[in-house]
Amino acid sequence: MCLAIPGKVVEIYDEFGLKMGKVDYAGTVNKVCLEYVPDIRIGQYTVVHAGFALSVIDEEEAIKSYEAWEELVGSATGQDDDQYGDYMQTIQGLKQSVKDNKGTL
Amino acid sequence: MKYIDEYRDPVLAKAILADIHRITTRPWVIMEICGGQTHAIIRNGIDQVLPEQIELVHGPGCPVCVTPLETIDRALAIAARPEVIFCSFGDMLRVPGSSMDLFMVKSQGGDVRMVYSPLEAVKIARENPDREVVFLAVGFETTAPGNAMAIHQAALEQLTNFSVLASHVLVPPAMRTLLASPNNRVQGYLAAGHVCAIMGWAEYEPIAEEFQVPIVVTGFESIDILASILEVVRQLEEGRYSVENQYARVVERQGNLPARNMVQSVFVVTDRKWRGIGEIPASGLKIRNAYSDFDAEKKFRVDTIITQESPLCISGEVLQGIKKPSSCPAFGRECTPEHPLGATMVSSEGACAAYYKYNYRGTD
Ligand code: SF4
Numbered sequence: 001m002c003l004a005i006p007g008k009v010v011e012i013y014d015e016f017g018l019k020m021g022k023v024d025y026a027g028t029v030n031k032v033c034l035e036y037v038p039d040i041r042i043g044q045y046t047v048v049h050a051g052f053a054l055s056v057i058d059e060e061e062a063i064k065s066y067e068a069w070e071e072l073v074g075s076a077t078g079q080d081d082d083q084y085g086d087y088m089q090t091i092q093g094l095k096q097s098v099k100d101n102k103g104t105l
Numbered sequence: 106m107k108y109i110d111e112y113r114d115p116v117l118a119k120a121i122l123a124d125i126h127r128i129t130t131r132p133w134v135i136m137e138i139c140g141g142q143t144h145a146i147i148r149n150g151i152d153q154v155l156p157e158q159i160e161l162v163h164g165p166g167c168p169v170c171v172t173p174l175e176t177i178d179r180a181l182a183i184a185a186r187p188e189v190i191f192c193s194f195g196d197m198l199r200v201p202g203s204s205m206d207l208f209m210v211k212s213q214g215g216d217v218r219m220v221y222s223p224l225e226a227v228k229i230a231r232e233n234p235d236r237e238v239v240f241l242a243v244g245f246e247t248t249a250p251g252n253a254m255a256i257h258q259a260a261l262e263q264l265t266n267f268s269v270l271a272s273h274v275l276v277p278p279a280m281r282t283l284l285a286s287p288n289n290r291v292q293g294y295l296a297a298g299h300v301c302a303i304m305g306w307a308e309y310e311p312i313a314e315e316f317q318v319p320i321v322v323t324g325f326e327s328i329d330i331l332a333s334i335l336e337v338v339r340q341l342e343e344g345r346y347s348v349e350n351q352y353a354r355v356v357e358r359q360g361n362l363p364a365r366n367m368v369q370s371v372f373v374v375t376d377r378k379w380r381g382i383g384e385i386p387a388s389g390l391k392i393r394n395a396y397s398d399f400d401a402e403k404k405f406r407v408d409t410i411i412t413q414e415s416p417l418c419i420s421g422e423v424l425q426g427i428k429k430p431s432s433c434p435a436f437g438r439e440c441t442p443e444h445p446l447g448a449t450m451v452s453s454e455g456a457c458a459a460y461y462k463y464n465y466r467g468t469d
Contacts, residue, residue, distance in 0.1 A: 006355075016258070036250055036363050037361075047299065050222055052222070052251040052364075054247065054250070054302045054361055055355045057355060058353065
């Protein structure tokens with residue numbers, strides 16, 4: 001029952017007075033009730049449980065956690081260069097992908 | 106996939122893991138509440154790469170597993186009636202009642218249908234005005250808003266042929282019960298992210314304070330789980346116990362207010378029996394009297410049938426983190442996902458099913 005993967009809202013419509021939408025999971029599109037995320041917009045990511053969107057993914061919080069890891073990885077880099085060398089690059093890439101996506105919303 | 110791949114990054118996982126190893130000096134027992142997280146942990150072998158001193162025990166967060174046998178038996182009795190179309194999430198169809206499961210009712214001619222959303226059951230009711238449509242509403246705080254919405258919508262549309270057999274459970278009272286038990290071993294919790302997405306996490310603060318356990322709200326990817334374990338261990342090592350939200354991209358402190366309000370208006374808190382654990386005060390939700398026309402329990406007057414669990418099954422202890430599935434003598438022998446003896450083997454979120462699926466025998 002607990003589908004933990006976030007999906008992207010691709011369509012919003014009304015059905016019997018309820019705010020409904022289509023959510024895309026890398027190609028698989030499901031019908032979802034959006035009543036509990038009234039402000040959601042097309043292009044945003046949401047967590048869905050048993051046919052209901054429960055939460056809109058907060059991009060800023062996602063970036064904040066990347067930044068916390070950046071620090072963690074930074075301190076690890078000091079200890080062992082070989083092992084942790086490419087972390088910074090990975091995290092920078094992640095942050096960029098979040099920002100890029102934001103521009104397209 | 107966005108918001109997925111980055112949380113599975115092996116390089117980052119190693120950095121967090123290295124930190125966990127660096128700060129761990131003593132043995133600690135940490136429980137993940139949610140069955141989805143149990144699966145993520147076993148699938149990714151997270152418990153195997155942690156420092157030896159850290160033991161992860163699996164919590165009662167599998168809604169299918171803890172649904173009381175009486176509810177299953179009531180569902181079976183209603184589903185067998187000729188006028189009924191019985192709707193349920195797929196997970197519930199194979200949960201054994203005292204003598205059979207919903208699949209068997211179906212094979213004997215019952216109209217049992219699998220739905221993905223309670224709104225589908227409302228739709229079936231709308232399209233079949235001459236039939237009684239019943240939805241089996243089980244689960245934690247995560248499914249309650251959807252089920253509340255289905256009841257609310259049926260009431261708005263005046264669908265007199267729709268009702269719900271509701272047996273919801275609430276997580277925080279169970280966390281409290283486990284900590285208060287004389288058998289308790291749990292020293293820190295990974296709290297279930299999606300339960301918190303609905304309810305927020307303010308409720309956990311008095312629990313952390315009273316029992317002096319760190320509680321970290323956690324997501325479902327490897328990085329989420331590792332980062333949360335790191336935070337729990339850090340607090341344990343430093344003798345601190347606060348509630349932290351590792352899953353802030355999804356969870357807000359107050360939770361989802363529209364969802365909470367809808368749950369409040371349709372359901373009311375009640376004592377609830379948990380399968381394998383027993384009755385926990387104020388740990389469930391039932392349908393309010395204002396919506397009693399939509400309460401299948403009242404509509405069909407289902408009497409309690411005598412219920413009997415398999416004597417071999419130790420799923421009650423598994424659900425409380427006292428025993429691991431692999432220490433059950435029936436595990437993988439008399440009990441398999443094809444022939445489950447207990448609910449923790451039936452549900453895809455159950456700990457026994459996770460151990461079986463990933464061919465995992467554990468360390469005890
Ligand atoms: S393996 Fe089967 S019998 Fe044993 S505890 Fe798990 S569900 Fe019960």
